[in-house]
Amino acid sequence: MRHTAARPIILLLLGALLILTACSTPASPAPPDTPVSPPPPGEAGDETGGAAGSLPAGPTAAELAALITAGIETENWIAAGEAELRRFYTWExxxxxxxxxxxxxxxxxxxxxxxxLALPDKDAALAALPALEGRLAAQKKNFAGYLPEQEFLLENAVCLTKGRYALLVVSAQAEEIREAFEAAAE
Amino acid sequence: MLKTIVILSVALATTLQQGVTDDPAVMGAVTEQVAVVAARPVDYGTVFARDCFMGDSITSGLSYYGLLKEEQVISHLGFTLKKAAGELDWVRENQPENVFLLFGSNDLGPYVTNESFISDYRAMIAALRDAAPEARIFAQSVIPVTAKEAVSRPYLSASRMDELNRELYQMTLEEKVNYLNIRKVLQLHADENLYEPDGLHFRSVFDRYWLDYLIDETKTEE
Incomplete structure (x- = not known):
């Protein structure tokens, strides 16, 4: 009799446990180093997208920027957009x-x-490099003979590509950012 | 939109005029505390579309912060009147309605006299008249550095600038160009620290206040 009375309670507890387990199980988070591929250039925002295999490999520019600036002093920077990027740089x-x-x-x-910059492929990154070098040269000319501290930063700026990524950084911590970039840009 | 701006501008200009003494060239001329106003939601690019700004790093901010187009802001870090007089191609080709000049911070040094600076200004005005005969020319008062910075740069102190701006104002009367005492911008926003930590340059918000002031002073209905 006692055994019969306990059965519904046990079944109820098992059911509740199953529900709780289902709710608390994370949906298989990607490991931190798992790349998140952006949509192919020109198809940003297109939900239909292309075949998954055609997406460029590696982190997005935002993910890469977050990785390489972790622990870096960024109070002298303000976030800008594509309009400013086109205003200050001369692109092909x-x-x-x-x-x-x-x-x-x-x-x-x-x-x-x-x-x-995260570009479609290595050739595109190399093609973008002159725009970054041009910006650096223009800034060197802009600050020449005016603010020696800024001239020093520009002389020690880092401008390079790795794989499909391109980087220009002018910062007192440019060398640390370069090392992080070379490690993270695959 | 412009009409609204003009109405607001007239109201503010009236407020300003009430406190002005006989000496419009210097900061101390404004004797009444005027209302503090916030930067307005203005499309400066439209309001100043037919104008040109020439000056040093302070003027450069106008295009750097995206308030005005690059091409209409003829400026460089360390720019001087002598250098600017040789960069008038855009002015010649585009014939702006108004040309706003702001020079001094780099022109003035320990051994530069007021006479020398005023002489350079006259030469600049002559060059501008040759390049754009119909343009209205505005000479803007030279802005001093902070008192702290003036310790190492006494030639840019407030007292020196008061003296220099009186001579600059007199020169604008003789040359029949316009004078704008933009140090009023600092007084309008005296409760804010508009200077950069270096005591010489200005934070980006200054540029908006400055353009608001220029709207008040120069963009009245014809």
Whole structure:
């Protein structure tokens, strides 16, 4: 009799346990180093997208920028958008800037700057490099003979590509950012 | 939109005029505390579309912060009147309605006299008249550095600037160009620290206040 009375309670507890287990189980989070592929250039926002296999591998520009600036002093930067990126840089026609991060200096008397581009492939990254080098040269000319501290930062700026990524950083911690970039950009 | 701006501008200008003494060239001329106003939601690019701004790093901020187009802001860090007089191609080609000049911070040094600076200003005005004969020219008062910065740069102190701006104002009367005492912008927003930590340059919000002031002073209905 006691055994019969306990059966519904046990079944109820088992059911509740199953429900709780289902609710609390995370939906298989990606490990931190798992890349999240952006949509192919020109198809940003297109939910139909292309075949998964055609997506460029590696982190997005935003993910890469977050990785390489972890622990870096960024108070001299302000987040800017594609409009500023096009205003301050001279790009080859057709350069895809939909997967990019641009932090400009908080004031026009500072040279601090970070630009991270994620492009479709290595060739596209190499093709974008002259625009970054051109920006750096223009800033060197802009600050020449005016603010020695900023000139120093510009002289020690980092401008390079790795794989499908391009980087320009003007910062007192440019070398640390370069090392992080070379480790994270695959 | 512009009409609304003009109405607001007239109201503020009236407020300002009530406190102005006979000496419009210097900061101390404003004797009444005027209302503190916030930067307005204005499309400065439209309001100043036919104008040109020339100056040093302070003027450069106008395009750097995206308030005005790059091409209409003829400025460089360290720019001086002598250098600017040689960069008038855009002015010549585009014939702006108004040209706003803001120079001094780099022109003035320990051994530069007021006479030398005023002489350079006259040469700049002559060059501008040659390049754009119909343009209205506005010479803007030279802004001093902070008292703290003036310790190492006494030639840019407030007292020196008062003296210099009186001479600049007199020159604008003789040359029949316009004078704008933009140090009023600092007084309008005296409760805010508009200077950068270096005591020489200005935070980005200054640029909006400055353009608001120029609207009040120069963009009246014809």
């Amino acid at each position: 026609e057709g350069t895809a800037l939909d997967d990019a991060v641009f932090y400009m200096a908080a004031t026009n008397i500072q040279a601090d700057e970070l630009t991270v």
